[in-house]
Amino acid sequence: MASSLAPLVLLILKRQESYGYQIIQELKDKTEGELQVAEGTLYPVLKKMEAKGWISGDWKKVESGRERRYYNLTDKGRHELDAQFSQLNYINELINKLWNLPTSTSTNPFKLTSM
Amino acid sequence: MASSLAPLVLLILKRQESYGYQIIQELKDKTEGELQVAEGTLYPVLKKMEAKGWISGDWKKVESGRERRYYNLTDKGRHELDAQFSQLNYINELINKLWNLPTSTSTNPFKLTSM
DNA sequence: TTGCTTTACTTAGAACTTCTAGGTATGTTT
DNA sequence: AAACATACCTAGAAGTTCTAAGTAAAGCAA
Numbered sequence: 385m386a387s388s389l390a391p392l393v394l395l396i397l398k399r400q401e402s403y404g405y406q407i408i409q410e411l412k413d414k415t416e417g418e419l420q421v422a423e424g425t426l427y428p429v430l431k432k433m434e435a436k437g438w439i440s441g442d443w444k445k446v447e448s449g450r451e452r453r454y455y456n457l458t459d460k461g462r463h464e465l466d467a468q469f470s471q472l473n474y475i476n477e478l479i480n481k482l483w484n485l486p487t488s489t490s491t492n493p494f495k496l497t498s499m
Numbered sequence: 500m501a502s503s504l505a506p507l508v509l510l511i512l513k514r515q516e517s518y519g520y521q522i523i524q525e526l527k528d529k530t531e532g533e534l535q536v537a538e539g540t541l542y543p544v545l546k547k548m549e550a551k552g553w554i555s556g557d558w559k560k561v562e563s564g565r566e567r568r569y570y571n572l573t574d575k576g577r578h579e580l581d582a583q584f585s586q587l588n589y590i591n592e593l594i595n596k597l598w599n600l601p602t603s604t605s606t607n608p609f610k611l612t613s614m
Numbered sequence: 615t616t617g618c619t620t621t622a623c624t625t626a627g628a629a630c631t632t633c634t635a636g637g638t639a640t641g642t643t644t
Numbered sequence: 645a646a647a648c649a650t651a652c653c654t655a656g657a658a659g660t661t662c663t664a665a666g667t668a669a670a671g672c673a674a
Contacts, residue, residue: 395597405651414596425633481529482510531643
């Protein structure tokens with residue numbers, strides 16, 4: 385799912401610049417191989433994110449001579465990251481509202497807190 | 500987004516049976532009008548969820564004489580609800596992993612806890 | 615009793631998203 | 645030199661989503 389990929393990419397790039405291939409490796413490593421994003425899935429997402437102004441890419445020649453396109457989070461991307469997390473919180477509040485109705489006797493299913 | 504609609508519908512039906520039109524009203528009410536799901540959006544989602552066996556629908560004639568299709572959560576739907584929340588937790592753990600890396604000095608962005 | 619509003623459900627297909635499956639090219643290891 | 649890993653790209657098939665249209669019955673106000 386490419387739509388859930390964007391926020392993860394934003395998070396990764398918030399820490400430090402990276403490039404497509406590395407992002408795929410990182411997602412794979414951090415999930416013990418569970419999240420195997422195909423290259424053909426990620427690259428179009430990166431291009432789209434760049435088109436939206438969330439990230440900016442730069443070609444860099446590394447010591448080996450190989451070219452890599454390094455992406456950085458833009459200010460707009462930082463705002464988008466905030467927006468996507470607000471959205472997450474919004475959905476969570478809705479879930480809690482739907483869960484905590486008069487007839488319900490159960491406790492909250494989940495709590496999402498900002499720290 | 501229809502994919503985010505399914506878990507909300509599952510949550511609603513977990514509480515009690517309902518029908519399309521009412522589900523739309525409930526989502527609208529609980530979000531102070533922010534989540535206005537079009538009928539053409541919800542009904543196909545309900546049909547798809549029924550096809551997947553998550554919910555089962557029954558036509559009922561209410562006192563006024565009008566017909567409504569009431570949906571109930573099936574056992575499969577209950578499992579699906581659990582699965583979708585596990586998925587949510589999984590994504591959250593991933594987010595925390597991506598956030599809490601050696602070079603990062605910040606605190607957790609969010610914490611999702613089961614209660 | 616006519617017309618307007620609300621309730622209640624349906625569907626075709628346009629518009630959009632996603633990803634498979636192919637490709638290119640360079641560096642590294644065997 | 646062959647095989648493998650790195651690194652990126654894209655057409656278009658396949659799938660999803662939702663707009664915009666429709667049907668029809670009940671309630672209500674004029």
